[in-house]
Amino acid sequence: MYATDDLRNEHEGIKVALGVLGRLADDAEAGQSLDIDDVDQIVDFLRTFADKCHHGKEEDLLFPALERAGIPREGGPIGVMLDDHVQGRKYIAAMADALPGLRSDSPAASAAFADGARGYAELLTAHIFKENNVLFPMAEQYLTPNQHEELAEGFEEIEEQRIGPGVHEAYHALLDRVEEKYLS
Ligand SMILES: [Fe+2]
Numbered sequence: 001m002y003a004t005d006d007l008r009n010e011h012e013g014i015k016v017a018l019g020v021l022g023r024l025a026d027d028a029e030a031g032q033s034l035d036i037d038d039v040d041q042i043v044d045f046l047r048t049f050a051d052k053c054h055h056g057k058e059e060d061l062l063f064p065a066l067e068r069a070g071i072p073r074e075g076g077p078i079g080v081m082l083d084d085h086v087q088g089r090k091y092i093a094a095m096a097d098a099l100p101g102l103r104s105d106s107p108a109a110s111a112a113f114a115d116g117a118r119g120y121a122e123l124l125t126a127h128i129f130k131e132n133n134v135l136f137p138m139a140e141q142y143l144t145p146n147q148h149e150e151l152a153e154g155f156e157e158i159e160e161q162r163i164g165p166g167v168h169e170a171y172h173a174l175l176d177r178v179e180e181k182y183l184s
């Protein structure tokens with residue numbers, strides 16, 4: 001059991017949201033009006049679950065543990081992952097900024113949302129691939145079982161502090177609902 005198992009599972013949930021973003025971007029580009037409540041909830045999921053909680057676990061605990069194990073932050077995969085997280089926040093902000101305009105069916109807001117959604121989905125798809133196939137295997141190789149256990153405990157604390165009890169389940173229910181609505 002690796003601490004990275006938890007992060008890999010979260011990646012699967014995030015990938016569902018990325019698929020939905022792709023569909024919403026298609027709809028926006030086709031000139032269809034979007035279900036704004038869904039957009040709002042997905043942006044909240046990305047901001048809270050994907051960024052604050054999931055990226056928080058990586059930035060506050062996993063990456064520092066890897067640095068302590070001798071993997072340099074600069075010039076290697078950790079630096080690349082951090083840059084991706086920063087870029088991802090910009091796309092989330094762009095989608096959130098487009099929300100008021102989407103409510104009033106503004107074509108400019110629709111185009112801005114589609115750009116942000118596509119940019120985010122492409123960035124995070126590649127990011128998750130790099131973590132799953134490059135960075136996490138390093139963590140699985142370099143960190144001891146004890147370190148994995150400590151990380152897993154720390155991840156639980158971050159989850160309680162940043163998203164709160166029960167909210168994880170609510171996000172999974174959201175993912176199930178939008179997967180059914182947009183991807184089936
Ligand atoms: Fe990440």
Ligand SMILES: [Fe+2]
Nearest residue numbers: 007054058131
């Ligand atoms: Fe990740």
